[in-house]
Every structure is written in C-alpha cells, then in structure tokens.
Amino acid sequence: MTNVTIPIDYNFLLDSSLALYKPKGRPHVTLTFAQSLDGKIAGKQGKQLTLSGSDSMKATHILRARHDTILVGIGTVLNDDPRLTVRLTLEDLPSGCRSVEHPQPVILDSTLRFPSNAKLLLPSSPKKPWIFTVSGHDHQKRAELEALGAKIFVLDADAQGRPSITHLLSVLHQQSAGSLMVEGGAGIISTFLKSGLVDSFLVTIAPVYVGDIGVSAMQDTESALKLDDISYHSLGRDVMIVAKPRRE
Numbered sequence: 356m357t358n359v360t361i362p363i364d365y366n367f368l369l370d371s372s373l374a375l376y377k378p379k380g381r382p383h384v385t386l387t388f389a390q391s392l393d394g395k396i397a398g399k400q401g402k403q404l405t406l407s408g409s410d411s412m413k414a415t416h417i418l419r420a421r422h423d424t425i426l427v428g429i430g431t432v433l434n435d436d437p438r439l440t441v442r443l444t445l446e447d448l449p450s451g452c453r454s455v456e457h458p459q460p461v462i463l464d465s466t467l468r469f470p471s472n473a474k475l476l477l478p479s480s481p482k483k484p485w486i487f488t489v490s491g492h493d494h495q496k497r498a499e500l501e502a503l504g505a506k507i508f509v510l511d512a513d514a515q516g517r518p519s520i521t522h523l524l525s526v527l528h529q530q531s532a533g534s535l536m537v538e539g540g541a542g543i544i545s546t547f548l549k550s551g552l553v554d555s556f557l558v559t560i561a562p563v564y565v566g567d568i569g570v571s572a573m574q575d576t577e578s579a580l581k582l583d584d585i586s587y588h589s590l591g592r593d594v595m596i597v598a599k600p601r602r603e
C-alpha cells in the first residue's frame with residue numbers, strides 16, 4: 356500500500372486569526388505560542404525548546420506574514436535572541452496572501468536591557484526593533500540602541516512600573532498598525548491575558564512532556580482563561596487550538 360500525504364490547508368489562519376473585527380483605536384491582538392502537553396513553553400531555566408513541528412512552525416510563519424507587528428518581552432530577547440522574520444516564500448502562503456512581508460518587531464523593555472549585539476539589530480535584520488520602555492531609562496543606552504537603528508518609545512508605566520499595554524496599543528494604532536501578534540514569553544502571555552485585550556488566541560500543542568522543570572505558559576494561576584469559538588486543527592504531529600478569549 357502506498358502512503359498518500361494529504362496537504363494541510365492553512366486557510367483557517369486567514370479566517371480566524373485575523374477576523375474582520377477591528378477594534379476601535381487599537382490593533383487586533385493575536386496571542387500565539389507553542390506549548391507542551393503539560394503547558395510548558397520552555398525548558399529548565401528558560402532553555403529555548405523547539406516544540407513546534409515543521410507544519411505548525413509553518414503556521415506560525417504564516418501568522419507572522421499576516422500581522423503588521425510582532426511582540427515579545429525583553430526576557431525572550433535575552434534568552435532566545437529571536438529574528439522574528441517570515442521564513443516562507445509567497446508559494447508557501449495561503450492564496451489570500453499577496454506578498455511576504457516581515458512584521459515590525461516590538462519589544463517591551465522597562466529598563467533598556469536590550470543587548471546591542473542582538474540579531475534584531477544586525478544590518479541583515481529587515482526591520483529594526485521598536486523598543487517600548489518607560490521614563491527613567493538609561494539615556495546613554497538609548498542613544499546606543501538608536502544609533503544601531505532601534506526606535507525607542509516611552510510609554511506610561513503600569514502599576515508594576517512596566518510599559519502600559521493600553522498605551523502601547525494606542526501608540527501602535529497611531530503608527531498605523533492594524534494587527535499585533537504577541538508571541539511571548541511567559542510574563543508577556545500572562546500580562547496580555549489579564550489585560551482582556553486579546554482578540555484571537557492560537558496555541559500549538561506539541562505531543563511532548565517537559566516536566567516541572569519547564570517554564571509554564573501561564574504564570575498567574577488565579578486568572579482562569581475561558582474560550583469561545585473554539586476550533587482544532589491537526590498540523591502534522593501537533594494540534595493548534597484557535598479560539599477567542601471570553602469577555603465577561
């Protein structure tokens with residue numbers, strides 16, 4: 356008997372992740388990350404793990420191509436040194452996509468810990484990062500990052516003294532960003548879920564156990580997450596759950 360591979364239809368990403376619903380005065384916020392069966396997004400002491408298989412990783416890159424901006428916290432920059440680019444060709448994208456454009460990287464970083472030698476600041480990086488901080492940051496470090504191409508935005512501080520999410524979204528709106536893809540890490544996922552400002556939620560679940568030594572996707576166990584409009588998509592060995600957080 357010959358094995359027949361059924362190609363994966365990625366069109367669900369166009370329907371659900373960026374639905375026509377465009378909130379007033381802020382970008383559409385998509386929260387997406389990959390976790391193990393036991394809810395871990397990284398290994399011991401934050402060790403970066405490749406949890407997504409090639410098919411679900413492709414979904415992540417399609418999502419990147421569909422968003423104007425992509426956000427990670429400074430913890431992820433320091434730990435993973437990500438590129439946050441789209442590594443697909445036009446032929447890889449679902450038919451609704453007309454070009455391969457990299458999203459604008461956005462980083463939340465209260466004290467400008469952003470490393471000057473990060474991949475996002477290399478001359479080969481297609482879009483230099485927008486770094487969102489609060490007042491009181493180191494002005495010399497700011498000048499150093501700006502000289503390397505970063506753009507620094509100063510936001511109002513939240514109750515913890517970190518950049519305010521509502522202010523961030525309003526500045527992104529002023530910068531004409533219609534959509535924001537939030538990739539993580541753990542601190543950022545928790546902040547966005549608590550903010551009630553997530554419009555679409557897509558989680559890749561990989562069939563592996565990491566164990567208690569790993570980093571949990573959701574750090575604040577007191578805030579339960581309830582989802583509506585749920586769909587499940589088989590992406591090779593992984594499952595992607597697509598849903599909308601319930602607004603109570």
Ligand SMILES: NC(=O)C1=CN([C@@H]2O[C@H](COP(=O)(O)OP(=O)(O)OC[C@H]3O[C@@H](n4cnc5c(N)ncnc54)[C@H](OP(=O)(O)O)[C@@H]3O)[C@@H](O)[C@H]2O)C=CC1
Nearest residue numbers: 388389397401428430431463465517539540541542543546
């Ligand atoms: N599997 C996956 O899909 C992904 C996994 N990861 C993993 O996540 C881990 C990193 O997670 P973590 O260390 O929590 O880092 P985060 O990337 O979540 O960054 C957290 C830091 O961001 C800063 N920050 C600024 N503003 C805010 C805000 N409003 N809310 C929350 N944080 C804010 C804080 O630092 P400061 O106070 O200095 O500003 C905080 O410590 C890594 O191990 C990485 O590999 C990351 C992304 C995706």
Ligand SMILES: Nc1nc(O)c(N)c(N[C@@H]2O[C@H](COP(=O)(O)O)[C@@H](O)[C@H]2O)n1
Nearest residue numbers: 389404405406407415435437438439538
């Ligand atoms: N979708 C997904 N699956 C995984 O298994 C992951 N570890 C991640 N991590 C995220 O991707 C970033 C790395 O991006 P680049 O490949 O450098 O562009 C990493 O920092 C996490 O945000 N995502």
